[in-house]
Every structure is written in structure tokens, then in C-alpha cells.
Amino acid sequence: MFSHLQIDRPRKLVGFFNEPVIFHCHHYNLFLQQTIEDPDWIDGVSILQISAQEIFYSLLKNAFVTLGIETAAERLATAARMFSFLGFGQLNFEVTEGGGEVELANSHYAMGWLGKYGEQVNRTKPIDHMAVGYVAATLDATFAELGTYVAEETRCVAVTRQGSCRIQVTRAPVRRQLTPSPQMGKLIEQPAPLPLPQTSVNYDAVNEALWSLPLEGDDKGQIRAFNVLLTRMPANYYNRIQYRFLDELQKLDPQLLGIGQDLIRESGHVCVFYTFGNIMESLEWETVVGPMLNTDTDWVHGAYAVASSLGWGRWQALEVISNTSCRVAIDGNYETSYFLASYPSADQPSCYFAQGAVPAIMNVVYNGHIQQKPVLDEALYHRLFQRNGLFRGAEVKAREKGDPWCEFYAQ
Amino acid sequence: MPIQISRRRECGGSWVTDVSLNRLLTYGELAALAERYGGRCRQFYQLVWLDFPGGRITASLRLPRLTIRMENKDLEAAILADLQQ
Numbered sequence: 001m002f003s004h005l006q007i008d009r010p011r012k013l014v015g016f017f018n019e020p021v022i023f024h025c026h027h028y029n030l031f032l033q034q035t036i037e038d039p040d041w042i043d044g045v046s047i048l049q050i051s052a053q054e055i056f057y058s059l060l061k062n063a064f065v066t067l068g069i070e071t072a073a074e075r076l077a078t079a080a081r082m083f084s085f086l087g088f089g090q091l092n093f094e095v096t097e098g099g100g101e102v103e104l105a106n107s108h109y110a111m112g113w114l115g116k117y118g119e120q121v122n123r124t125k126p127i128d129h130m131a132v133g134y135v136a137a138t139l140d141a142t143f144a145e146l147g148t149y150v151a152e153e154t155r156c157v158a159v160t161r162q163g164s165c166r167i168q169v170t171r172a173p174v175r176r177q178l179t180p181s182p183q184m185g186k187l188i189e190q191p192a193p194l195p196l197p198q199t200s201v202n203y204d205a206v207n208e209a210l211w212s213l214p215l216e217g218d219d220k221g222q223i224r225a226f227n228v229l230l231t232r233m234p235a236n237y238y239n240r241i242q243y244r245f246l247d248e249l250q251k252l253d254p255q256l257l258g259i260g261q262d263l264i265r266e267s268g269h270v271c272v273f274y275t276f277g278n279i280m281e282s283l284e285w286e287t288v289v290g291p292m293l294n295t296d297t298d299w300v301h302g303a304y305a306v307a308s309s310l311g312w313g314r315w316q317a318l319e320v321i322s323n324t325s326c327r328v329a330i331d332g333n334y335e336t337s338y339f340l341a342s343y344p345s346a347d348q349p350s351c352y353f354a355q356g357a358v359p360a361i362m363n364v365v366y367n368g369h370i371q372q373k374p375v376l377d378e379a380l381y382h383r384l385f386q387r388n389g390l391f392r393g394a395e396v397k398a399r400e401k402g403d404p405w406c407e408f409y410a411q
Numbered sequence: 412m413p414i415q416i417s418r419r420r421e422c423g424g425s426w427v428t429d430v431s432l433n434r435l436l437t438y439g440e441l442a443a444l445a446e447r448y449g450g451r452c453r454q455f456y457q458l459v460w461l462d463f464p465g466g467r468i469t470a471s472l473r474l475p476r477l478t479i480r481m482e483n484k485d486l487e488a489a490i491l492a493d494l495q496q
Contacts, residue, residue: 025422115422209456218467224480225469228422278422283478287457287471376422 001085002214004066010191011332012207014311017062018183019055020235020334021086022311023215025228026112027274028267033109033129035263036241042248045129049151050178051240052133053140058181059234060141072097072142079138084221087231088131095169097143102135102151104128104165106220108231110158115229118161126156128165130237135167147176181236185337192331192405197317199301201292206305209288226285227278235311239338242352261352268356269363269385276303277364277376297322299371303361304328313337318407323366325411328358329397333406336399349395351406359393359410366391414494425480428487430494432475441470448490 006015014021036044060079069075076093083091089111092103104110109127117123136151143149148171155166197203215230217223223230242264249256279285280303289302297320307315314331330336335351349355364370368384384390397407415431436444438452441459445452450463454472461468465483468490470476477494481487 027422115425209458212455213458214453224421224425224467227427274422283469283471283474283476284458286476287473291473 001082002216004063007211009207011188012308012312012314013184013187013332013334014211015184016232016234017059017066019059019062019181020184020311020337021232022235022238022334023230023232023275024238024271024310025230025275025278026108027116027228028271029109029231029233030112030116031270032238032241032264032267033127035267036245037129041252042245044245047241047244047248048129049133049136050176051237051244052130053136054133054146054178055181055234055237055240056134056137057140057146057178058183060137062183064141075142076138079134079142083131083134084217086233087217087221087223087229088134089221091131091135091138093135093138095139099139099149099168099170102167102169104131104153104167106222107131107157107165108222108229110156110165111222112229113158114161118158123156123158125159126153126165127158128153128156128167131165132167135169139169144171145175146180147178148172150176181234181240182338182341183236185236185334185342186340187337188332188399188405191314192329194314194316194329194331194405195318197301197319199292199298199317199320200294201289201298201301201305203301203305203308203316206289206292206302207309210284210306210309213284226275226282228275232311235334236338238353239335239342242335243339243342243350246352264352265356266385268353268358269360270381271353272303272357272360272364273368273381273384274376276306276361277368277370279306280364280370281373281376295322296365296371299365300326300361303365307357325409326358326362328408328410329405330354330408331405333399336406339400343400346398346400348401349398349406350400351395351398351408354406354408355393355395358408359391360385362391362410412495414491416491421480428479428481428491430477430479430491432477432494435472435475436470438472444490444493447493448486 080091088108089106132151136149139149150172151169246260249260300320304315304317313333318327320326391410393410397403417429421427442452445461453460457472459470466481469478
């Protein structure tokens with residue numbers, strides 16, 4: 001599978017059977033899912049499951065065509081292998097064209113949830129909405145067309161705390177009209193001529209070192225690296241659930257939209273705190289980025305060099321003033337590439353994840369003192385992100401509004 | 412050689428072992444260590460992965476440290492004892 005990843009070096013994107021794929025950790029995955037799943041007044045579970053079915057259908061269909069896989073058995077085996085490769089766990093299909101049952105072992109979401117919350121709370125509802133969509137997409141792409149199958153999780157380890165998860169899949173009474181992925185979306189034509197940052201961090205060297213790592217699921221279908229539990233997720237799954245969630249809120253009550261946007265920004269805080277916090281305390285960081293770090297502002301640049309290695313596009317700090325402010329360009333952000341391919345126009349800057357992530361990096365460096373390797377737990381998170389005196393950010397240029405790139409300011 | 416061992420619960424719930432060494436290990440030494448225990452050694456710039464059936468050791472050619480993520484605790488104990496010799 002690894003050989004099918006295509007690195008677009010100028011745009012700093014990673015493609016996998018024509019879908020952009022990006023790394024995030026289970027803290028972000030769980031937070032974003034919970035944000036969408038929790039409100040009673042929208043059908044968040046359907047947003048998550050259907051979006052997964054749509055995006056993974058496109059990915060699997062492309063993979064089957066590219067690899068010339070025609071038999072059902074080979075297609076199911078490939079889908080299971082891909083699921084593990086991406087870090088989601090292990091699937092075992094016991095299905096025919098009429099449907100059947102699928103075993104899910106070492107589920108990323110269930111195991112991640114148990115590791116994060118399992119000692120504090122009990123869960124009563126299944127958690128594997130992305131896997132449910134993946135299973136339906138697999139049967140769609142194997143036997144039929146998008147929207148033909150429906151799936152449901154009937155046993156979940158996050159609830160039972162033992163054994164494996166089970167997913168039932170059947171043919172829908174009527175085929176649903178679903179929307180395939182926009183795939184790579186509206187890409188930038190070529191990289192913008194951004195000024196070279198004043199730093200000893202060599203962004204390109206960090207990119208090459210991290211891209212050289214064959215990060216893929218192990219024999220449990222888990223990706224453990226940089227001190228975190230990672231997934232290599234199609235970016236359009238995040239994009240679709242995020243923007244569809246906001247669309248649903250807007251339809252319900254336009255006043256809820258601002259709250260939804262703030263929650264997506266909050267997911268950017270969560271991502272940076274846990275994913276980047278752990279990365280910046282890892283042996284990998286100390287080996288690859290550590291020798292380039294001479295000043296505190298280099299830590300901010302190092303974080304952006306890593307960000308642009310994760311498939312997120314070309315993230316580059318244009319100016320960092322120690323403990324004061326930073327200005328960051330994202331040339332070809334994955335949120336924007338999706339947005340421009342899916343919506344006619346933007347009324348306001350719409351890279352909500354990045355709007356949260358950019359100030360969060362300043363907070364991790366200057367308020368969290370990541371250089372001193374603090375324990376990255378919820379107590380520190382609340383101290384860092386839920387008090388006054390924090391860095392706040394804004395998207396001051398937006399490709400989705402016609403600017404050549406997106407630009408963010410944090411102070 | 413003298414080594415310092417510390418264990419921590421990693422993000423995601425599993426336990427990992429950090430090892431501080433008193434000197435840098437060369438790629439040749441890491442490759443030999445992997446070979447002695449049936450593993451595979453791969454270098455990615457200054458990072459080295461030692462992959463075993465029961466897990467992975469991440470090593471650095473810049474820093475005298477290892478991070479061990481291994482389910483096979485017997486194998487981990489044998490490797491730690493080996494490093495101490």
C-alpha cells in the first residue's frame with residue numbers, strides 16, 4: 001500500500017488513489033466526532049456515517065480500478081488491508097452480495113476512546129461511525145454503486161470493553177443518492193512565492209525526513225509514532241463532516257453557526273495540543289527537528305515544518321515575534337481545496353480548523369512551554385486553553401474568498 | 412553499558428519504554444542488535460527503526476536514546492539486558 005502514496009512536493013500534499021490523505025491523532029478524531037455526534041437537534045451520526053461512505057467509496061473505487069482488482073474476494077481483502085494500512089484497526093468481512101457481518105478488531109476510535117475516557121466514564125452507544133461508513137462503502141464499491149448498502153454497528157468495544165466490534169451490512173430498500181468525494185479538490189496551480197522565513201529550520205529538509213518514514217498500520221492496524229496514535233485519514237472525510245455539520249446548524253438556526261465554527265476551531269486547539277505537543281516531545285522530533293532549533297521562534301517554525309509534512313498543504317510561518325505574534329501562510333490548505341470544489345463562494349474565511357490550530361501553536365510554545373516537556377494531560381489543556389491571556393487568531397487572507405493563499409495572524 | 416530506563420503511558424493508552432544510553436549507537440551496532448533478535452533494521456535519515464515481530468524500537472543516530480514500543484515483554488527484557496552488557 002505504501003508505494004501507492006504520491007507525494008506532491010511543491011504543494012506538500014499526499015495523495016492515495018487520488019484522495020488527499022493527512023495525519024491526525026485519536027484526540028482530534030474523537031473530539032471532532034464528539035462535536036458532531038453530541039447535539040440532539042441534528043443527526044450527527046448520519047453525517048459521520050454517510051460522509052465516510054461517500055469519501056471511502058471514491059477512494060476504494062479508484063483503488064480497485066487502478067490496481068485492476070475485479071473479483072469480490074480480492075476487493076474485500078484489499079479494503080481490509082487498506083483499512084489497517086490507514087491506522088483504523090482490522091476488518092474481517094464475512095459478507096456476500098446480499099450483505100453480512102464484519103468484525104472490527106483494534107478499532108482506532110474504540111481503543112482511542114477507552115484509552116482517553118475509559119477510566120472516567122461508561123459509554124452506552126457505539127462509536128465506530130467512520131468504520132460503519134467504510135464497510136458500506138466497501139460493499140458499494142465491490143458489488144454495486146454508491147449508496148446501495150447501509151451498515152450498523154451492533155457491538156462496540158467502547159461499550160462492551162471486551163472482544164471485538166461487529167458491523168451488520170445490508171442492501172438498502174432504496175438506493176440513496178449520495179455525493180462522491182471531490183478527490184484532490186481545487187488545487188493551487190503552483191506554489192505561491194512566499195518570502196523565506198527568518199529561521200534556522202529547513203522546512204524542506206524536515207519534510208523529506210518525515211516523508212521518508214513508512215508510517216503504516218502495524219499488525220493490529222495501528223500507527224504508533226511520535227508518541228501518538230495516528231491515522232492517515234482522507235482529508236475530505238474531515239472536510240465533509242465539518243462543513244456538513246455547519247450546514248446543518250445553519251439550516252436549523254443561523255445563530256448556531258457561530259457556535260459550530262467555534263467548536264471546529266476548538267478541534268484545532270485539541271489537535272495542536274495533543275498531536276503537536278506529543279510530536280514535539282518525541283525522539284523523532286529531537287532527531288529530525290531538534291538540531292535546527294536555536295531560538296524559541298524556531299520551535300514555532302519547526303511545528304509548521306512538521307505540519308507541512310502531514311499532508312496538510314504548505315504551512316509556513318512568515319514572521320514569528322517571540323512571545324508576541326506570528327503570521328502564517330497556508331498555500332493550498334486542505335480545507336480550502338475541498339471548500340472551493342464543493343461550494344460556490346464563501347461569505348467569510350472558512351478554514352476553521354486552521355483558525356484554531358495557528359494560535360494554538362503559539363500557546364503550546366509560549367504558554368505551555370513545550371520545550372520543558374510538560375505532561376500533556378487534560379489538566380494542562382484546560383490551564384492552557386480555557387483562561388485569559390492566550391494567543392488568539394484570525395484568518396486575514398482566504399483563498400476561498402479570492403486571495404492567492406490563506407493567511408493567519410495570531411497574537 | 413550503563414543505561415537508564417523509564418516507562419511512560421503513551422497517548423493512546425499503551426506503555427512504552429524510554430532508554431537513555433551513555434553514548435551514541437552506530438547504525439552498525441543497531442543493525443547487529445536487530446539481527447541478534449530476529450528483527451529488521453531500517454534507516455531514515457538520522458532515525459532508525461528496529462522492527463521485531465512483537466513491536467518496534469525507534470532509535471536516533473543523533474541522540475543516545477531509544478524508545479521501545481513492544482508487546483513482547485520477554486523480548487524487550489532480553490534487549491535491555493543486551494544493551495546493558
